[in-house]
Amino acid sequence: MPSYEPAPVPGTDLGAPPYIDCQDLFKIYKIANLEVVALRGLDLKVRRGEMMAIVGASGSGKSTLLNVLAGLDQPSAGRAFVGGRDLLTMSGGEMVEYRRTQVGFVWQQTGRNLVPYLNAVQNVEVPMILAGMSRSAARERATELLEAVKLEHRLHHNPNQLSGGEQQRVSIAVALANNPPLLLADEPTGELDSVGAGIVFELFGELNRRYGVTIVIVTHDPDIAARVDRVAAIRDGRTSTEIFRRIRTEGNEAKVTHDEYVLVDAAGRLQIPREFLDRLNIHDRAKVLMGEGRLEVLPEHLARGQGERR
Ligand SMILES: Nc1ncnc2c1ncn2[C@@H]1O[C@H](COP(=O)(O)OP(=O)(O)OP(=O)(O)O)[C@@H](O)[C@H]1O
Numbered sequence: 001m002p003s004y005e006p007a008p009v010p011g012t013d014l015g016a017p018p019y020i021d022c023q024d025l026f027k028i029y030k031i032a033n034l035e036v037v038a039l040r041g042l043d044l045k046v047r048r049g050e051m052m053a054i055v056g057a058s059g060s061g062k063s064t065l066l067n068v069l070a071g072l073d074q075p076s077a078g079r080a081f082v083g084g085r086d087l088l089t090m091s092g093g094e095m096v097e098y099r100r101t102q103v104g105f106v107w108q109q110t111g112r113n114l115v116p117y118l119n120a121v122q123n124v125e126v127p128m129i130l131a132g133m134s135r136s137a138a139r140e141r142a143t144e145l146l147e148a149v150k151l152e153h154r155l156h157h158n159p160n161q162l163s164g165g166e167q168q169r170v171s172i173a174v175a176l177a178n179n180p181p182l183l184l185a186d187e188p189t190g191e192l193d194s195v196g197a198g199i200v201f202e203l204f205g206e207l208n209r210r211y212g213v214t215i216v217i218v219t220h221d222p223d224i225a226a227r228v229d230r231v232a233a234i235r236d237g238r239t240s241t242e243i244f245r246r247i248r249t250e251g252n253e254a255k256v257t258h259d260e261y262v263l264v265d266a267a268g269r270l271q272i273p274r275e276f277l278d279r280l281n282i283h284d285r286a287k288v289l290m291g292e293g294r295l296e297v298l299p300e301h302l303a304r305g306q307g308e309r310r
Pocket residue numbers: 029030031036037038056057058059060061062063064065
């Protein structure tokens with residue numbers, strides 16, 4: 001019989017509190033008189049040392065969430081903790097310190113991550129020198145980081161002398177310069193072909209294993225579920241479903257399968273996949289019945305006469 005080893009479910013290890021803990025998080029942007037609700041009651045827990053991905057349609061709130069976690073944007077309401085720090089009540093000074101020491105960020109646009117007139121090693125040195133490290137120590141660590149991202153042969157190339165994938169690897173080294181426990185990446189492979197994207201994802205995996213960095217990646221990559229521990233989908237500013245990677249061993253062979261779950265928040269809300277609602281013709285309301293060890297959701301017309309409804 002094949003043995004089955006479930007992946008640990010993040011946020012449920014009783015010993016350790018989650019490293020990232022967002023509950024009922026809201027972000028409302030105001031432009032003139034118009035309000036845009038970019039996050040509407042989002043829940044997310046991420047374990048320390050986890051590597052996970054966030055997917056979702058354009059405009060669903062992915063970048064907004066990442067900017068909040070990066071300390072670049074303050075949430076409007078709810079709870080957001082990273083490593084025990086409360087992102088809603090941090091002062092301006094604490095936010096600057098948080099951004100400098102606690103998070104590394106990689107943007108989709110390669111050009112946004114790097115200073116164009118500095119070479120690779122100088123780009124990686126900048127954040128360390130700004131943090132007060134001596135030039136010689138910064139040079140040594142920058143060289144090590146560029147070796148870690150397999151660019152030791154490109155130390156003195158400027159960004160325009162590097163391929164898109166190489167530029168993103170320099171960007172990752174820059175993001176890791178001050179040794180942050182958290183690495184956030186917003187569509188880091190958006191401008192790369194599938195080979196370049198594969199190399200960048202492999203690198204994330206290696207850095208995650210080697211340094212224990214917690215990594216959250218926003219991506220549209222269709223193969224992402226095979227590359228990370230967990231994929232959370234965001235719909236309309238809320239996390240809706242999660243896919244976990246499971247490893248089954250059959251004899252000597254390890255097989256990877258994926259399990260999809262619907263998330264249930266503290267208030268008992270869940271999002272039923274649109275295609276199920278459409279198929280069952282469920283619109284404004286449905287009947288929830290307790291079945292044998294399960295809940296059943298019935299469309300209104302089938303529910304009449306069942307339960308207490310008459
Ligand atoms: N600075 C801002 N001011 C006003 N509205 C904003 C701002 N940033 C984002 N929004 C709005 O908030 C919503 C969520 O945007 P967000 O950038 O988080 O989406 P996304 O999931 O990252 O999309 P994409 O996949 O296209 O990058 C969108 O409706 C967007 O128009």
